[in-house]
Amino acid sequence: MPLSLTEVPSGQKVFDWFIPDEWNIKDAYLITPDQRKIACFTDNNLHVVNYSVPINTNIGFEELKAHLHTLPDLPGAIPYVTSYYENNWGFCLDYHTYQTLPEHGAYHAFIDSTLAPGSLTYGEAVLEGESDEEILFSTYLCHPSMANNELSGPLITAFLYRELKKLPSLRYTYRFVVAPETIGVIAYLAERGEHLKAKIKAGYVITCAGNPAPFTYKRSRHGNTLADKAAEYVLHETSNGRASVLDFFPYGSDERQYCSPGFDLPVGSIARSMYNTYPQYHSSLDNKEFIDMGTLAESVSMCEQICRVLEADEKYLNQIMMCEPNLGRRGLYPTLGGRNITNQDILSMNWLLNYSDGNHSLLDIARLSRVSIRELKEIAEKLVNAGLLAKINSVASLVGYRTKLPE
Amino acid sequence: MPLSLTEVPSGQKVFDWFIPDEWNIKDAYLITPDQRKIACFTDNNLHVVNYSVPINTNIGFEELKAHLHTLPDLPGAIPYVTSYYENNWGFCLDYHTYQTLPEHGAYHAFIDSTLAPGSLTYGEAVLEGESDEEILFSTYLCHPSMANNELSGPLITAFLYRELKKLPSLRYTYRFVVAPETIGVIAYLAERGEHLKAKIKAGYVITCAGNPAPFTYKRSRHGNTLADKAAEYVLHETSNGRASVLDFFPYGSDERQYCSPGFDLPVGSIARSMYNTYPQYHSSLDNKEFIDMGTLAESVSMCEQICRVLEADEKYLNQIMMCEPNLGRRGLYPTLGGRNITNQDILSMNWLLNYSDGNHSLLDIARLSRVSIRELKEIAEKLVNAGLLAKINSVASLVGYRTKLPE
């Protein structure tokens, strides 16, 4: 994915925030009184609290303890800890190692880091479509070594980009954003927020979508936007009832910014095991073994199917509104009537013709009829060729699933 | 039912359709190589594909086969087959007979039919009421020898006409239509569509309502019209929960035309075992044994009850809107208070007085209170006589059933 990068300098105000200094680190470790070298940054970057200030000092255990982080409930795991907005330093250890630490004697704590003006980086890629109306995919890149709650998002987004780029044409323009969570997206919205407010038709935050658990879709703040309709339609069609759909709640990932009341964009969130709901979350156990490539591919496919639904979701107008058109003389209806004359193509034609009244898009008709939008689209094109439907400008309407259809 | 008939000449354009030529037939049969005369029109008209062109020819089995229709799954039944819009001919046989046909030797196929300019006929009867607002009952007459999916409709409609005619007065004007399915109703709407759009308050297509199965009500396209409210109310009151109510779907019978987007009339559909849902459908097994007179009478009664609800569904205005009126001094309330003073009549008065606020009709109040509209009507008239209610022009409103009432 050919990301164009934007650098936002430290100290710049972005809405209510300031871009912090840039943190860089070369090495870090602890030397125990019995001369073991532990918590080596070079073994695992999680050993150092992210954004730790430099330190190079001898220190007793009592004082050191306040700077050590462990997970007694997951004794083999190194926790993931950050201190972005306060000068601090610390080491993260698995609890087994922590238990071997002598209480007496001098430790040596060493962190060779710098915290100095620099810049925050975010990346953006755009696939131009026929329309300047946009679909957004946003993910984050700021939890080094986390797999599900980090790597999964950029991987899925990048592969989705590749799949969409293969398509011969796109109706919508697709925008892909990779930024540090929270501050990165705030910086991004400070730059692009007004543009998105004007252009975005649907958007999704991709997070924690690499572990083999069923999908979770978290609705946009309005709960019935085009983003929600399309995602729920695809989940409904593909998940055999195993996916969860949650109403919006104002904590979680970057939908917090996209759905802050001043933006209130049609942005939902696609995940599998959501943040905070799995024990490996924010620890060294959220690693490559916790995710797998098949699952990631399936997540890419889910996103692609949502895009295909959005692409397909045209609106047509029936050209013969008074009574049904005569399908037979246009070769669209069997000439021999009897039992079972109503094959699925003809039922689909009926749905399209009756509901292409200016108020219903293909996605609406798919939800009413339980015929797939792909099939409806094919049939709709036949009906356009026969002069029975005409494509009109799409407007999202709000039709619910039907509860009851005849057997 | 004194139907006035309208003839629409062959070739006339009706919306997107043309009236086809008129088909008449005198005789038809097949002579087998072993000299059996089979598929005789005079035995059963279903033996000939409806609208078959004339034929009088010797023909081999291989060529003949393309003109033979059977139902291997129902080997004793003759299928019902039509070819309205393409010149074709054919014979329909039970599968047992078909299996006896020799593969060699010459068959003689004979159909003495004419297909020539003539006319399509539809019939209409009107019972004038006090108002020019109309209730429509529509059914079809075009499947010769079919019982449930044909005869039941005109029978019910005719007997309904007779029952309504007996009533001393009618508030609404009732319109009864008997026409060939699809093309007949399209022709009818070409003539009367604008009138119906202006006048119709509720309408019903009667189809497949003669076999002893529970009622099925298919809602109008809007799903909450007066037609739907009245029919669902009666089903709710009378069916002990055995009736089905289906949302509109754009295939089936003539509601396809009445509910095409350019008309979108408040027309639902009343059936028992709906088209396409019973094995006898469109075969010689959909015959008089499949229906019965008691069931037909019950269907007539169901329709009549719907009419009575529509007739009864007045709207009243409470003449004393501030606090309750004093029922006692008008002799409408027991003078002795104590336990159980609230008999059903008084509860009904309370419902009527409180909700006759200009927004609720009797049917609305019946649905809110679960008191029958018949009882409400009687009590309402008492309250009119007492000067507490005044009748006002009815407007249908949209009140749902209440989920919870005190025990």
Next chain:
Amino acid sequence: MPLSLTEVPSGQKVFDWFIPDEWNIKDAYLITPDQRKIACFTDNNLHVVNYSVPINTNIGFEELKAHLHTLPDLPGAIPYVTSYYENNWGFCLDYHTYQTLPEHGAYHAFIDSTLAPGSLTYGEAVLEGESDEEILFSTYLCHPSMANNELSGPLITAFLYRELKKLPSLRYTYRFVVAPETIGVIAYLAERGEHLKAKIKAGYVITCAGNPAPFTYKRSRHGNTLADKAAEYVLHETSNGRASVLDFFPYGSDERQYCSPGFDLPVGSIARSMYNTYPQYHSSLDNKEFIDMGTLAESVSMCEQICRVLEADEKYLNQIMMCEPNLGRRGLYPTLGGRNITNQDILSMNWLLNYSDGNHSLLDIARLSRVSIRELKEIAEKLVNAGLLAKINSVASLVGYRTKLPE
């Protein structure tokens, strides 16, 4: 509760009613042929039909019978009977006593009562708050000796008054009404109805709330007023699902007048075992043993909690609408990020900030977030102090409970 009393003279017209004469009684009894003195008013006032005209006569059993009232199904209970609007007299007996009455011989019936012009009395108390918008509590005082269906209402109302008076300040003005049921409230509304229409934000009729059964809340006529939202919220929070909520129905207690279509006030009704639903209703068994002080205290507390919710239900406006505010630099967010950083206070801040968009009050946000309004209020004040929220004029909006929140 310092009630100010209003006297409405007999004969005065109040809407559709006239204030009846005033009834006073000194003594009443029956002497049986075997010289027993029974049905003594001085033993139990229920022995006399309320509003009985004076009588002092010898009478045979046959004639007397029409004036005797019993409850054969509750043979130990004396029924409660009234005859407000027709001149009549009568005695109420337990059925056991009734069965001992000789059929022959002369009875002496004695009622020393007067029925003469006087006045109807109602009482009103007001607790002034900062705003002239009002909350109403209404109850009745007209069933002498009834405990649940009478005494419970004034007791709860009086103790609620006492509790609310203790509060250092009140946002709303609270109005307490004690009047005879029906005619008393009609007279009250004749005087104060227009004032209430202009000022009342929520109101409750307190009835039958002293017996140890779960709460029943009967909604106002609109069913989604502030009265309903607040009461249902408190029941939802406190009842462990044991409370019942009923839609409005136009019979019962004084909500019949407050919710008559010309007033249609936001007045619901708070009860435990509702009128007419318990066997002791309107008999001498609805006595002090049927209610208990602990239950009454709990009912007072329920009402007080509703008031506290109404008092707390402010509306705030987020001062930083674009993206989230930076809580950390205001000391409102932990500086150390990792697992479980989202404690409940922070989630509550997120809910408050995201939904304080001008459309949602605290009660709305409590219903969305399932965080208690008390907790939200505390956190909201912190956010006001931090300059992140500003209080705005409250407007009731209509947000439903959410069906699904993440675990």
